[in-house]
Amino acid sequence: MNDRAQPTLKRVTNESGLEVQPLYTAADVAASGGDAMIGLPGEYPFTRGIHREMYRKQPWTMRQYAGFGNPADTNQRFKYLIANGQTGLNVAFDLPTQIGLDSDDPLAQGEIGRVGMSVDTLRDFEIAFDGIDLDKITVSMTINGAAAIAIAMYLAMAEKRGYDVKQLRGTAQNDILKEFIGRGTWIFPVEPSIKLVGDTIEYCAEHAPKYSPVSVCGYHIRESGATPAEEMAYAFCIARAYADEVIARGLHVDEFAGRLSYNFNIFGNLFEQVCKFRAGRSLWAKIMKEEYKAEKPGSMWLRMIAAGGGGGLTFEQPELNIVRGAYYALISALSGTQTMALCSYDEAYTIPTEYSARISLRTMQILIAEMGLTETVDPLGGSYYVETMTNQMRDKMEEIIAETDAQGGIVKLVSEGAIQAKVSAQAYKMQRDIESGAFPKVGVNCYRNDQEDEHKVEFHPYDEDDARVQIDSLNRVRAERDADRVARTLAGVGEAARAGANVMPAIVEAVKAYASVGEITQELVKVYGRYQEPIRF
Amino acid sequence: MNDTAQRRIRVLLAKPGLDGHDQGAKVVARAMMDAGFEVIYTGLRQTPEQVSRIALDEDVDVIALSSMAGSHLPFCRKLKPLLEANGLGDKLWMIGGNLPAQDHDALRSLGFTGIFPTGSKFDAIVAYIRENVRENVA
DSSP: OOTTSOTTSOOEEOTTSOEEOSOOOHHHHHHTTTTTTTOOTTSTTOTTOSSSSGGGTSOOEEOOEEOOBSHHHHHHHHHHHHHTTOOEEEEEBOHHHHTTOOTTSGGGTTTTTSSSBOOOSHHHHHHHTTTOOTTTSEEEEEOSTTHHHHHHHHHHHHHHTTOOGGGOOEEEOOOHHHHHHTTOOOOSOHHHHHHHHHHHHHHHHHHOTTEEOEEEESHHHHHTTOOHHHHHHHHHHHHHHHHHHHHTTTOOGGGTGGGEEEEEEOOSOHHHHHHHHHHHHHHHHHIIIIISOOOSHHHHOOOEEEEEOGGGOOSSSTTHHHHHHHHHHHHHHHTTOSEEEEOOTTTTTSSOOHHHHHHHHHHHHHHHHTSOTTTSSSTTTTOHHHHHHHHHHHHHHHHHHHHHHHTTOHHHHHHTTHHHHHHHHHHHHHHHHHHHTSSOOBTTTBSOOTTOOSOOOOOOOOOTHHHHHHHHHHHHHHHHSOHHHHHHHHHHHHHHHHHTOOOHHHHHHHHHTTOOHHHHHHHHHHHHOOOOOOOOO | OOHHHHSOOEEEEEOBSSOOOOHHHHHHHHHHHHTTOEEEEOOSOBOHHHHHHHHHHTTOSEEEEEEOSSOHHHHHHHHHHHHHHTTOTTSEEEEEESOOGGGHHHHHHTTOOEEEETTOOHHHHHHHHHHHHHHHOO
């Protein structure tokens, strides 16, 4: 107990379960573990930032999530965002693409191009990135179940355009374990899914060493009901599972860990989030150094996008989400993120229009241009509160990781549906607390506008014709491509999978032959089978 | 006493189509279970044929969908005739999730009378089922 706390004050606990005091002093920092883990930016354990000069040298990358309709529609949106000052791309794929279905698959009908762009073959990548300089704009791809195919297409497209793949930067989300917890775009069972992630890491380490083949996502685990401390702890457990897979193949941690990256969420209490990121940065460095014996500093860096905040946005009074987005961007900047993205204010309704996407972009640009957020590294460092809470958040994360390991590890717990059931129970409790008013949410359970009958949100139009155009385009590619080469390379994918070899070289050959996402997925399904979701409450 | 008063209300809660965002479906399932309903949760990626077959096999009183990714209208258009062909036209059809107001009339005309867009409360969903299931039982 903090003896400075007044007995009349109500006890306050953050979402991660840590008590928040009305005042912090140097004594609290000392009691929480002192300054041993603070250090300097650019130095182990990197609590204050992975680089010495951080935004002074270069502001964070701005990377709004975008994609819809056909690749040509998405190419236009990309160019719009770049013209408005966006410095990176984050590709949204439609659901059929994400789960390995071609546009002419009966299961894809009604979903083509709806929540992202549709991709069937390499041709679609060529169209989507036409006229975009891949040396200047790094591309992140939000795809998981079918990530190996998307990575192969991206590398093949870049190579075809004359880029040196060895120098090519970019990121694939490719975090399948979190898809089993939340978001749900899985295809294969757990074990071969992890093997596939290992294949991409191993392949990129050799052939595209500057490409980040995985972005481990605490983000969606948080959206599914995890606390901020759990979000980061579970993400680390998942990253360790991928690292273990690759190390078991004989790679040294320093051969690949420098290209692992992370995706975290930013909604919630500002200080809890900032401390989460500072704590996580030092904990990941410690895990890599002490547990994995990494020697290169780059292997210890928690490189991240701190993004979205979708779980914090509201359907009610959507314009308030612009304000929330500004605070989330502030959290992201104060946290020392490498990349930033914001859910737009209308995302509880629709995929963002140009107008709302531009507001998100401008929000980040205001922080850079007007608010001085890029001038000083880790400006909250040294705050008694922030340093104490950073220490406590780190302890909390370590506790969760130890507990997860003691229960058999993240892979087992995800396979059984145990993590899913745990976070879903927490999401239910949170929703109950919001409904009762115990957890205040402006516009939802307080300061409501009950008179307001119509929300002023413009819906992104869905063009029913997109599906026909996409299927026509797929049929044209099928007619024009070398059928023998397609058959031969597809057979190669199946052979590699059956042999337990790395399937990436075969997938790359198949995509170069213009084999489709669905065709390649089918070859893998024949060997790996399909995931059966555990239903557990 | 009618039949539904003697046995627990049975609800089929389905995730239609390819969308994997199931946080909402799972919390609503828990709310329904807390209300004393028996909930059959399908998991992800259900086709109209699967939803209709499970509804028949499980002899449910309520068929509820959770849709977040915008494909609710094409899905419900396919589901309606299948439910009717299985003799489930007198059951309570509901849908929740990301459902723009401009689509509500079309959903209602397809027979999905219970529409619970994002922001709906658990109590409203539970109350709607209690009131309307009873009415539906002859």
